[in-house]
Amino acid sequence: MTTIPGLCAALLSLLWVSSAAAMVPKTSGPTIQLDAGRLTGTTSASGDINLFLGIPFAQPPVGDLRFRLPRENAPYFGTINATVFGPACLQQTSTVDIPQDINPIAAQVLASEGGASVKGGDSEDCLTVNVITPANAAPSSKLPVVFWIYGGGFEFGGTSLYNGTVIVERSLELHDPVVYVSVNYRVAAVGFPGGSEVREAGIGNLGLHDQRLGLRWVQKYISKFGGDPEKVTIWGESAGAISVASQMITNGGDTEGLFRAAFMQSGSPLPSGPIEDGQPYFDIFATVAGCAESLGSTAVFDCLRNVSTEVIRNATNATPGISSFESLSLAWVPREDGVFFKANPQQLVVQGSVAAVPFVTGNNDDEGTIFSLTNSNLTTDDEVEAYLAKFYIVGNNSTAAVKRVLELYPDDPAQGSPFDTGSANAITPQYKRIAAILGDIVFQAPRRFFQSSRAGLQTQFAFLNKRGKSNPVVGSFHGSDTTIIYGPSDLTDYLVRFVARLDPNGATGITWPAYTPAAPSLLTLLDGVTPLTLSNDTFRLEGMQAIVEAELAHPL
Structure with a gap:
């Protein structure tokens, strides 16, 4: 796959x-x-x-x-x-731990995408x-x-x-x-x-x-x-x-x-x-590399510096990657x-x-969709709750935080991601819910937290990419704005002007106002005859606030 x-x-x-x-x-x-x-x-x-x-x-x-x-x-x-x-x-090219029972449509979406590799290989x-x-x-x-x-x-x-x-x-x-x-x-x-x-x-x-x-x-x-x-x-x-x-x-x-x-x-x-949170993965890595006896002290690095690149590669690939269930x-x-x-x-x-x-920051509307394919074997409330508690909102006394997030992100497909697609794309009873939660946990909520924390302290601009909503299952998925900005496109123009003058505005596009607490404006990229508009950064307020509180108390 x-x-x-x-x-x-x-x-x-x-x-x-x-x-x-x-x-x-x-x-x-x-x-x-x-x-x-x-x-x-x-x-x-x-x-x-x-x-x-x-x-x-x-x-x-x-x-x-x-x-x-x-x-x-x-x-x-x-x-x-x-x-x-x-x-x-x-x-890292790990493909370990992908469940064999993931949703067949999710598997089809993954299989439909051809691979590509970095030019010149790796070293x-x-x-x-x-x-x-x-x-x-x-x-x-x-x-x-x-x-x-x-x-x-x-x-x-x-x-x-x-x-x-x-x-x-x-x-x-x-x-x-x-x-x-x-x-x-x-x-x-x-x-x-x-x-x-x-x-x-x-x-x-x-x-x-x-x-x-x-x-x-x-x-x-x-x-x-x-x-x-x-x-x-x-x-x-x-x-x-x-x-x-x-x-x-x-x-x-x-x-x-x-x-x-x-x-x-x-x-x-x-x-x-x-950094100690990475210990389980480092232990796997060092053990597969043949350095288990040195774990517990910095002598492990003396061992690791004396193994081949291929050993390092294989040991790295023994750990879970972004394509894994996690x-x-x-x-x-x-x-x-x-x-x-x-x-x-x-x-x-x-x-x-x-x-x-000064900074610019933004997201795609459906950040979590491509990351909710390899865990699409989760189909019940209890399975999703256990999954979040094991991998995302972890630690003692995290149960209430997990339940609060699930309460604010219900299993109603119309409220899930890809957003604004109603009951469409609901390939499992929990897929759109998981996609909404993961996208906000890792991308949307941290952005809003960062921007609100810096309100009034520096010039900010924010954007939201909602192009590609017609993409089956994944919508405006994570990374889709990269092909837009390297297009080139209207977003390229805003980037260039910001780099040149610290202000993204100019002769092309619409006026992009700075982001402030009183007016949290998002330059919003759309498909169709109106490619650019402004929207407010007020969506999923309660849900993202619950996520931010959970993250501060229980970091990933």
């Missing part, structure tokens, strides 16, 4: 289709001098865009550097080929950045920079799936030229290990540290490509948007001058708990580690540990 990562990757592969011609390189490429090294890149067929791909920004995290904080790359030297993407970081030696810039950009240009962080459930993904040329080309058409940067970061067990050993070693959230080092690389070198290091906007989707939010709340909210704005699609500070209750996620996060992410928001920069 095709997995949910396959479904998402198939969607992302479409991002390259519409602009493949623009990526055909010329026979000779542009060059950039970095330190004592000379990068040779490639140029789009139009001649308007230069691409410098696969540039190492850190020492390869292999051998003794596996399970260590990233270290800055040595100064560049000699001739460097920057014409192809570097490999993605080691991917542990993967910490590279890509820079796509107008061909006429010079060090004196000082163009705004957008820094893309990909999604993938902190398990998979890579920069090669996204055609940043589209963004730069559209910026030229809008007369607001920008420089596009994308970064590879470690994922899954080698990027987000959990457990007491990880805390003791001080190596939690390695993938977030990778991103941070990538941002430092931008500060040091982006002017060579025509970018302005003082005008960086960090941008991401799903796990990438959660990463953007994580960069906002670390370090007491001090950006260190690494970015001036943020743009988040389907991701906010995650309602996760302490779905969005992920094994490898950002958690409080005492270093990158001094407290649980949502508690940091409560404490005001947030970078006071």
